[in-house]
Amino acid sequence: MSYADYLWTVAKCLRTDVRGEVASEQGQETLQNCVRVLTAIANALEASAATPPTGALPPLTDARTHKGPPENSALYGATEAFVAQTAQQIKNGELAAAAVRSLATWENNVIVAAVERMDEIEAAQPLLEQNPALIIDRDRLEAYLRKASGEAELRIVKFRMAMGGRSRQTALFEVEGAPSLPSRMVVQRGLPGMATSFAGPAVEFQVISRMHAAGVKAARPVLVETAEDALGAAFMVIGQMPGKIVEGDYWAANAPLPIARELAGQMAKVHAQPIGDLGAILPDPRPNPSRQAWADELDRFEAIWRAKNNGASISMESAIAWLRANIDCIQDRRCIVHNDMVFHNILAENGEISAVLDWEQTAIGHPGEDLGYCYPVVSRVMPWQDYMAAYRAAGGADISDREVDYFSLRALVRLTSLVFHGREAFEGGHTRDIVVAGAGAFFMQRLLRRLSDVLVDVLERDKTRNA
Numbered sequence: 001m002s003y004a005d006y007l008w009t010v011a012k013c014l015r016t017d018v019r020g021e022v023a024s025e026q027g028q029e030t031l032q033n034c035v036r037v038l039t040a041i042a043n044a045l046e047a048s049a050a051t052p053p054t055g056a057l058p059p060l061t062d063a064r065t066h067k068g069p070p071e072n073s074a075l076y077g078a079t080e081a082f083v084a085q086t087a088q089q090i091k092n093g094e095l096a097a098a099a100v101r102s103l104a105t106w107e108n109n110v111i112v113a114a115v116e117r118m119d120e121i122e123a124a125q126p127l128l129e130q131n132p133a134l135i136i137d138r139d140r141l142e143a144y145l146r147k148a149s150g151e152a153e154l155r156i157v158k159f160r161m162a163m164g165g166r167s168r169q170t171a172l173f174e175v176e177g178a179p180s181l182p183s184r185m186v187v188q189r190g191l192p193g194m195a196t197s198f199a200g201p202a203v204e205f206q207v208i209s210r211m212h213a214a215g216v217k218a219a220r221p222v223l224v225e226t227a228e229d230a231l232g233a234a235f236m237v238i239g240q241m242p243g244k245i246v247e248g249d250y251w252a253a254n255a256p257l258p259i260a261r262e263l264a265g266q267m268a269k270v271h272a273q274p275i276g277d278l279g280a281i282l283p284d285p286r287p288n289p290s291r292q293a294w295a296d297e298l299d300r301f302e303a304i305w306r307a308k309n310n311g312a313s314i315s316m317e318s319a320i321a322w323l324r325a326n327i328d329c330i331q332d333r334r335c336i337v338h339n340d341m342v343f344h345n346i347l348a349e350n351g352e353i354s355a356v357l358d359w360e361q362t363a364i365g366h367p368g369e370d371l372g373y374c375y376p377v378v379s380r381v382m383p384w385q386d387y388m389a390a391y392r393a394a395g396g397a398d399i400s401d402r403e404v405d406y407f408s409l410r411a412l413v414r415l416t417s418l419v420f421h422g423r424e425a426f427e428g429g430h431t432r433d434i435v436v437a438g439a440g441a442f443f444m445q446r447l448l449r450r451l452s453d454v455l456v457d458v459l460e461r462d463k464t465r466n467a
Contacts, residue, residue, distance in 0.1 A: 007042035011035045011121050033435055034444035039118040040069045041200055043445065046114070053106055054083035068427060071416070073114035073445040074107045080311070083107065087312040090321055097466075098320055101459045104294065107314040108452040115449045118442070135161055136171045136231060144230045145175070145237070148223055153177035161200050172240060182239040185222060187320035193432075198360040200238040202226050203281050207336075207359045208238060210278060216269050217355050231274035240248070243349030251446055252327055253380035255343045260381045261390045262353045263346060263374070270356075271335040271367045278336060284364040289334060298410075304417040308424070315452040316416075319409045322458065329402040337365040337452035340376045367397050370405025402465070405458045412451040419444055 423440025
């Protein structure tokens with residue numbers, strides 16, 4: 001039995017035997033993330049059944065020299081040296097377009113098979129609850145709200161943590177004795193002691209306030225606190241909106257068609273908002289949105305990949321090369337972008353969107369950034385041209401198909417660089433949170449699988465456009 005077989009066996013045992021014996025919901029959450037890390041590492045050590053489409057292979061790389069689990073779940077066993085060699089050839093521009101399409105499709109097939117094996121082990125959905133180390137103190141929150149609102153009789157009567165976030169904690173609660181406040185609210189706090197690349201609560205609060213006032217389906221803003229002494233980190237409080245998350249699984253696409261169509265309208269409405277005073281506080285990675293600025297951004301993404309990846313990828317090299325060759329398609333547009341506007345951040349009730357959540361990544365950017373980000377999921381729910389028609393009908397800009405292709409790939413390359421930030425925090429010893437560990441291993445492999453899927457679609461459309 002190989003090392004990989006041991007890990008697969010342990011992961012399966014945790015799911016089938018141990019999971020039923022874990023009483024607490026937090027224990028279920030922790031166990032689930034342990035299984036995810038185990039399966040990601042098992043893929044890295046697996047003796048692959050895939051056959052590289054070539055005869056002679058270069059010498060194999062010793063997997064033990066890797067810094068950690070590779071992002072690319074096709075990178076294991078006999079495939080490793082072939083992928084590394086091919087990725088270098090693509091980087092050097094040595095292969096024709098037809099060969100790149102064929103190789104990208106081959107890697108996509110291997111990635112899909114590897115991730116599907118991970119899926120088989122975690123088929124049952126776990127229960128979710130809080131990590132005890134990350135609980136927001138109910139009594140401290142109650143005392144703060146009394147003082148901040150002037151409502152001396154305020155009492156928190158219901159309180160529960162909501163799990164799932166990798167950059168902050170969220171709790172849902174209800175109050176009595178405070179007529180000036182909503183009866184049902186949400187508190188969102190940054191991760192104590194952990195830096196983040198996202199906007200803090202103060203900036204997010206201003207964005208939500210603007211969007212709520214403009215009629216975008218955003219929560220009612222209540223208060224924001226930037227000092228850390230009240231709850232251990234900066235936080236904000238917003239009104240609790242009715243409804244349920246449309247699709248809690250980031251990787252799934254199970255939204256009803258009317259919700260997907262309404263999402264296009266909400267996205268167009270966000271993009272139509274004037275930048276105004278938010279321009280002074282929101283991140284603006286390209287203040288001068290020239291083609292050179294986009295090229296410089298791609299250079300930064302590529303540099304992060306080169307410095308932090310744990311193994312080569314045909315898909316990533318092909319995506320970077322395609323982006324570099326197609327920067328000229330980007331039209332000069334600037335607007336407010338959400339940067340995470342898809343079904344896991346959408347509440348719905350009675351078949352309609354009730355709120356767009358999680359504005360922490362909001363920035364000044366190009367409308368294609370939101371369109372490209374949602375493309376991999378939305379295009380599995382409805383024809384993409386129908387989504388774009390609904391977006392334009394609601395006032396959205398006329399974004400070309402080639403631009404959407406660009407931003408679909410860019411969104412995934414960018415997200416890779418963001419996940420590296422969390423993985424580095426875990427590997428550097430700044431946090432031992434299993435959720436962060438899962439993001440650095442399991443999430444990374446899923447992310448590269450999605451990049452591979454989108455790349456194959458883009459290259460096929462590119463072939464048709466260039467025919």
